[in-house]
Amino acid sequence: MFRIVGLFFIISCSLLCAANVDYAQAKKYLREERYDEAYRVFVYVGANRRQLRPYCDYYRAVASYGAGKYVRAANILERYTGQQDIPYLGEALELLNDCYVQLDRTAEIHPRAAYNKAVKLFAQSKYPEVVRLLAFVSANGQLAELPEDVYYYQARAYMYCAEPQTATKILSAQRTAGAVYYLGVLALHRQQRALAMQRFSEVADKYPSSEYAPLALYNLARNAGGRASLTYYRRLYQNYPESRIADDAAWEVGWTNYRQGNYRAAVEVFLAGYGLDRYSDNADALLYWAGRSYQKLRRRQDAEITFQQTLREFPGRFYGWRAAQQLGLTPSLPSDNVQLSDIRPQTDKALLELVKIGEYDDALAEAKLITDRNKQERVSTALRIYVAVAAHRAGSYKEAIALGTDVLRDVEKNHDQTVVVPPEFWQVCYPQAYPYIVVANAGKHQLASAYVYALIREESRFDQKALSHANAYGLMQLIPGTAQQIMRQRGILMEEFAPEFLFRSDMNILLGTDYLRQMLDWFDGNQYLALAAYNAGPTAAGRWLRQHGGLRNFDPDVFVENISYAETRNYVKRVMRNYWLYEAIYGG
Template identity: 30%
Template sequence: AARAVELFKRVLWQFPQEPVASSARTELDNLAAQGVMVPPFTSEEKFQQAKALYRATRYLEAARTFQETLALSLPSAIQTEAKLYLGISLVQLRQWSEAMKVFDILLKNRPGSDVAGEALSWFGRAALRQGDLDKLQWVHETLKTRYPDRAERAKALWYLVSYYESKNQDQKAIQACRELIESFPQDSLAQEAYWRIGWIHYKKGRMQEALKVFDELLGQYANTAFRPQVLYWKARLLERSGDSEKAQEVYRHLCQDHARSYYCHRTRSRLGNDLLQWQVSRGSVSITGGRMEASWWDEKSEVLTPQILNGDPQYKRARELMLVAFSEEAVRELNTLVSRYAPNRKVLLFLADQLYTLGAYDQSLRIIRLYFQETLEKGVPPMPNRFWEQAYPLGMMDRIVKLLDSDRLDPYVVASIIREESMYDPKAVSRAGAVGLMQVLPETGRWVAGRLGLKEFEPDRLFDPELNIKLGAWYLTHLLEQFKGNLVFTIAAYNAGPEAVTEWVQRGNDQDMDEFIEQIPFSETRLYVKRVLRSYYEYVIMNMCLYNPLPPPLFLDKGSCPEYS
């Protein structure tokens, strides 16, 4: 019995994020009820349990466990580390004031500790969300004095930029951007600082200054991730100045180099297909050494098994499990092959296809997003339609349509939300405790269930895909009605909450939707809106334009469909 207690306890503190932990807890409770001695966790075990939850992004449980750990007797080094992780967990949970209190105590008690720089950076992030300029300036000055060359100082400068811009203190924002660029030219934030300077000029109507900064950014950083963004807004500037011919040339460059990006989709939505010819390939392609060659998709677009897998015993087990309909077991076997064959893109595409066929849309999508990011962004090398079906999963579309109670909600929007919220993982749990396909918070789920007259709601029911979609879609419709049918506001509110978006809308003075998105103060929400809209465009392309199985999209004209080859 003592050995069993030891093993069950080890599961609980080493693997608290795994499903088996719940069974271990039940077994320990049963042993205790039988009179077996179950000693409490040591301070070290408790700390390791908290760190495991933190690494698994289970921040709510991690914060609670770190607090329990800090109530125990700890060596000073572990106590400092526990406070750091507690503070970060609270930031991730958006509990800004509580996080600042934790960091304040840590920095006062251990100002010279190894984690002080990191603590200062996170303290600054929380201070930004609280709108506390004094604290932001203190964080930057402290980092500048103690750690002038560390990346944490670049972040502190960026927090100041964000604060000043939110308060329309443009000159101070530009000054902080320039200091960041000069002090940290190789940091990725320097590129974003260039972008913000150009954007501030754009907002103020200073077109020549904006164009100059955008050109500086492209000249300084040839491969910048901001390239599609800069090209799009450069073209918009040229349009405003009346140079439509040059603007169209810039738009062409954007879509030639970044054909499937959010900004190219926005270009097509604005200009239609007369300017830009869309091509979605049909037929056979293969990948060898990263280059497309003829063909490992056969003439019927069926995926051929790579030769290297035919002699792999683990793949053979996976195939046998698939043949006897042991899908979950087959998925596990296929997933273990991914890391082994990571350098072989042909095998990775094949494994993604097999996982998709088994209904493991999340596992298939994870492979594609991890190993084929450039293809998703640029559209090259050309891929058959099957690849895009896996990148923007279609397997749940029929179910989504059946679950929608309102004809005001577009099923493509729901699919896009699912893709970006959970990557189609019905078991997903966010750092804030949101659950399932549409990442519904338990309190939101309870409220919606009440509105729908669903009795006996329990948070665990959010793992049921159909109920999760039903509740999430109802809430999405509620937001759409609240924001009078505006899709951009609705998507932003699904991420940041309706109160924040209402404030941004009131501040925006009926600005252009593209401009509204760029000026969303929360970078997480700004990027989220762009990702969801990009997915929405892709779903319309694949579903409406290519297969045409569903009603027309509500927020995108059928005329936006590409020419298919």
């Protein structure tokens, strides 16, 4: 009898383990577009693992749709979306709409899901798909049920599809501030600057209480030039201090004053801008440059106090570290006297299983369900730390960094210790992946390992298979042409080069560190210039250096802020911040 029970227990455990392994394999089949195989495995896992059944049902529908079996997908999704407490409800409704389109059942489209999908498609520049999807919603007479900006997405999609007359017709039919504003955007797109300025002025003057008034002022400022530009920026941050772009406007005015040598006015504006939103993306810059302005005014004590505040408020940001360097200090990273093992969040069996098999996107979806059940506004810090640490330990660095960065953002905003973070959690957010390869190649090219780690974290989040829209490959995001040039220089021979070769971590880091060393040598070892060159090319970096006045009196802060490419400017800040953090976490 005991033998039979024991045998049954062993078989049951084996089936459960097999189901978990098969779930991960089915997800892999999905990524490989092997939809029929994925579907069969999800059916099996769903039958054997009750906790994973909702996820299997959703992915069965995804696999069915991918295989072109739209009726089956629609049937699964109609049952699925009728349930309570399920993951991926929004995504499921969007996929159900896709099925209805394929089955010519567009009258059944869910309007809100269509709107959400249209917003995503617009962000991906898939304008014809936006036009087509919203046309179905319009035909059903459901546009009026959606947020007002649905008309603007529809009009702008037509605009980018080279149908400006249709876009104008849609917007002209809406007698609102938003319609007038987007008519101005449309005019800018058609290079009708005078008409655009007229539209934006109409919004700012006739609809001052609308959400589009600050946006109109921002566009007026960007297109006016000279003193008029500063006037519009001032109106924006003074009249609309709660706008999400108010601190951007304050920055523009403060930075202009600083460059013109009007340091008293710069201090006032920088501090006013900082006071608008103490944790905006610009907050550390506004506070730090107030300190720099005090320096110019020879008010050393005020400058020191301001730098101390910048360091205290933003120890994990670029200007927090620059403030520390002004003070001759090293920031202490915010953490608490707890261990990772002490953090025991409320979980359920589904989340534990998903973490165990490394499906962190599904684990986070389950964490959100737990949060909803507990009627909390957002996923708890403990749950996010738990999933992030599990991802890190499994080598899923991209997912760990994404989750960890979200937690650290809360740490920055909660100086009242409501967010508890163990000291070692910083290693989760700033991992040392591929250590032997990085250290060996950094040493070979006389680079600080922390500098290389900092760059890789920014370029790819340690995703070995990363491929950018600019056709950059792998950990250090190498362009194939650049990689081949380095290979020729170093006598690295291959019978036939393929870009996928750069997905190999050893070769990517070998070539990437070589190129980084070349950029450092090009600019006399200047780390800021080398990063600007790595991102935008040595020609652009050289031009910015000449505009700056050369290396003799190089001011890194002024140089960075004068980089004309916003992407490169932010890139240099983030990599340098990463570099300093890596040195602080692991030792210089």
